[in-house]
Amino acid sequence: xxxxxxxxxxxxDSYLFFNISxxxxxxxxxxxxxxxxxxGIGDVSLPLCPAVIDALHEAVSEQAEQSTFHxxxxxxxxxxxxxxxAAHYQSRGVKLKADEVFVSSGASDELGDILDLFSPENTSLxxxxxxxxxxxxxxxxxxxxxxxxxxxxxxxxxxPDESVQAELIYIxxxxxxxxxxxxxxxxxEWVDFANKTGAVILFDAAYEAFIEDETLPRSIFEIxxxxxxxxxxxxxxxxxxxxGTRLGYTVIPKELERxxxxxxxxxxxxxxxxxNGVSYILQKGASAVFTEEGQKQIRANIAVYKQNAKTxxxxxxxxxxxxxxxxxxxxxxxxxxxxxxxxxxFDHLLNEAQIVGTPGSGFGACxxxxxxxxxxxxxxxxxxxxxxxRRLFRS
Ligand code: PLP
Numbered sequence: 001x002x003x004x005x006x007x008x009x010x011x012x013d014s015y016l017f018f019n020i021s022x023x024x025x026x027x028x029x030x031x032x033x034x035x036x037x038x039x040g041i042g043d044v045s046l047p048l049c050p051a052v053i054d055a056l057h058e059a060v061s062e063q064a065e066q067s068t069f070h071x072x073x074x075x076x077x078x079x080x081x082x083x084x085x086a087a088h089y090q091s092r093g094v095k096l097k098a099d100e101v102f103v104s105s106g107a108s109d110e111l112g113d114i115l116d117l118f119s120p121e122n123t124s125l126x127x128x129x130x131x132x133x134x135x136x137x138x139x140x141x142x143x144x145x146x147x148x149x150x151x152x153x154x155x156x157x158x159x160p161d162e163s164v165q166a167e168l169i170y171i172x173x174x175x176x177x178x179x180x181x182x183x184x185x186x187x188x189e190w191v192d193f194a195n196k197t198g199a200v201i202l203f204d205a206a207y208e209a210f211i212e213d214e215t216l217p218r219s220i221f222e223i224x225x226x227x228x229x230x231x232x233x234x235x236x237x238x239x240x241x242x243x244g245t246r247l248g249y250t251v252i253p254k255e256l257e258r259x260x261x262x263x264x265x266x267x268x269x270x271x272x273x274x275x276n277g278v279s280y281i282l283q284k285g286a287s288a289v290f291t292e293e294g295q296k297q298i299r300a301n302i303a304v305y306k307q308n309a310k311t312x313x314x315x316x317x318x319x320x321x322x323x324x325x326x327x328x329x330x331x332x333x334x335x336x337x338x339x340x341x342x343x344x345x346f347d348h349l350l351n352e353a354q355i356v357g358t359p360g361s362g363f364g365a366c367x368x369x370x371x372x373x374x375x376x377x378x379x380x381x382x383x384x385x386x387x388x389x390r391r392l393f394r395s
Pocket of ligand 1: 042105106107108109131172175176204206234235236237243247248
């Protein structure tokens with residue numbers, strides 16, 4: 001008899017976004033026509049930049065001509081894009097070979113698929129508060145999970161503890177939802193720990209483009225020793241507005257080996273079996289992100305989100321509300337004022353100021369009492385939300 005993967009029964013329902021949409025629907029039913037200001041979304045609001053659009057159009061035209069038509073693409077990525085991404089790392093002082101870069105359809109896909117490289121008997125260490133997909137991907141694979149809570153006292157940046165026994169370590173920096181970013185020294189502690197214990201770090205760099213403090217690492221490969229213990233998973237979703245276009249990349253150094261097996265070679269085998277490559281059109285569009293013009297244009301879009309962050313941070317500063325993030329990340333993580341818990345604060349903001357954010361408790365137990373604002377909304381809505389908060393909390 002067919003046996004389904006019984007681990008799916010161990011998944012906890014994610015009530016977070018369901019509850020939010022239920023509460024919004026109920027509020028709008030009672031207050032028809034009210035304009036809600038949505039600072040909860042993790043999706044971008046600005047369109048793709050002109051350099052990318054031009055490259056996409058050009059690629060579509062190439063597909064119409066016999067002489068420039070592309071069929072199946074190489075499974076691990078088009079050489080032109082792998083080389084471009086490696087050169088981009090090089091421009092930031094990180095030496096990579098093109099065949100250490102794997103082009104993907106986005107970070108979410110890779111965060112789940114990469115677990116194919118590791119035995120289900122391994123234990124995964126997940127820092128909390130965390131992006132919920134890490135936990136669910138491990139539950140589906142039947143892996144044991146150790147949760148490592150973090151808080152205000154350590155700036156939401158946990159340090160390794162010798163008592164922790166885990167073979168896979170998830171690090172997301174800049175972090176979703178807290179916006180906390182590991183310093184080189186703190187990240188080096190985790191790299192040393194992994195090299196010592198034989199663990200592998202899965203480094204989620206989805207928000208690296210938001211780092212403006214040049215002393216902070218944008219890639220784990222800026223840390224000495226990372227090439228023997230880390231895999232980096234990155235995405236153009238937030239960097240260049242590719243959430244609906246889909247393109248990411250994963251870096252697996254050639255030196256990364258465990259039990260005599262080479263993880264780069266294993267991933268080549270995995271990709272050549274399980275994918276037929278990312279569309280030529282998207283890879284050509286993505287390569288435009290790394291041109292001088294593309295970089296200028298994506299920086300201009302990121303600057304809009306950064307201005308949103310400044311607008312929210314100025315309001316929180318004026319109101320004396322504690323927060324972190326915002327400076328080097330597109331998320332602002334605040335302590336709910338007046339001792340409210342995460343959902344009480346959600347209701348208060350919705351009912352009294354028609355602002356929607358994300359309750360921190362949805363990212364793990366230690367997120368209770370906190371709240372996340374995203375800076376990906378429109379500047380007009382963000383300014384209006386900041387103004388409404390000033391009025392609400394002053395009174
Ligand atoms: N990693 C983190 C921390 C995220 O917040 C997200 C999306 O919000 C992703 C990965 C997924 O990115 P992608 O759109 O490339 O799948």
